[in-house]
Amino acid sequence: MTALDLSRLITAAADTIADHAEELTALDQAIGDGDHGLNMKRGFEAVRAEADLFAAKPLPDALKAIGTKLVMTVGGASGPLFGTLFMTLGKEIPAGPDRASLTVAFGKAIEAVAARGKSQVGQKTMLDVLQPVHDALAEGKTAAEIADIADVAAKATVPMKALRGRASFLGDRSIGHMDAGARSTALLVRTVGQAIGEDA
Template sequence: MSETDPRLRKMFEAVAQAVIAHADELTELDSAIGDGDHGHNMTRGMQAVLGELDALVAKPWNEALKAAGMQLVMKVGGASGPLYGTLVMTLGKSLDTPPTRDGLTAALHAAIEAVMARGKASAGQKTMLDVLVPVSEAVSAGRSPAEVAEVARKACAATKEMLATKGRASFLGERSVGHIDPGARSSQIMIEAIAEQLGDAK
């Protein structure tokens, strides 16, 4: 089976393996302010993507992303499955093939808008959006992959001092302060993996 674009396999593998490698950390973060299942759930989703990898990479970028997003919806479960699935599927629906910088910028913006609508959330509520929104702004500004990764790292770290007003962590009130949001951390892990792949491609 021939691949449409060999970069696609590397991208999927890098993201999935990075998330799986940090499963214990994600579980620990989620145990503090959530259900304690984020690492396990995200690992299940990423393993499903890896299990379908040959079929995925035979597709164009947009179709591959839509199919991968569907895997995340079906396999991740919890609150994260629909949100990450929506993010990836909307990226696929909106992305040009092969991807261009302008196309990626527009697709990322559309995907984040879809996540906001699905989760009825916005930046500043201690969620994955607190990483995704500044990352989208950095991509729109033409920042390099390394710079985008740094934006993601700083944005993730900043969630530690935020008060959660959305999701299960919001039930803790002030006790949610002092903990990094697990969704922000998993988003940062994936963005860093993508940035590394984009940086290596130059």
């Protein structure tokens, strides 16, 4: 991935979050604090503002820097979680990753997010999208297929009962709503897939 590619990817991710900020806020208003969309938009706008600076770095360093920026600017529970995802990816990924090394690094990043959030798959969180995406990556699925899998996984959080985060306070009332973090994760997965290309 060239610096120009990474800069364009950062811009695309920020655009995606901005375009869906109201949707993410509405999802979070139903079972959370109601600030997920606004917080994510603020964080990714901050990353966009330094896109060229990040893109000039080697990929591992760029990912770690992006993660740090998200921790500092997103706020709430999402900042540390999304920040941990990117920072761990940066720590684990080689400068010129292939699918195998990306899969391994992504798996480590998911483990770090689970540890940070003290959560696991099935508890109505972003992990419910991240793990199926990792599995699809390991199975050799195309970028388009992985994006579709992420969308299906986000929708699958609707009937779940939240067991972590603020939504867990609602108990059974959390059932029937999509998790905002799962939705934003799926949106970012599709954006990355489209940027990388159908054959990735």
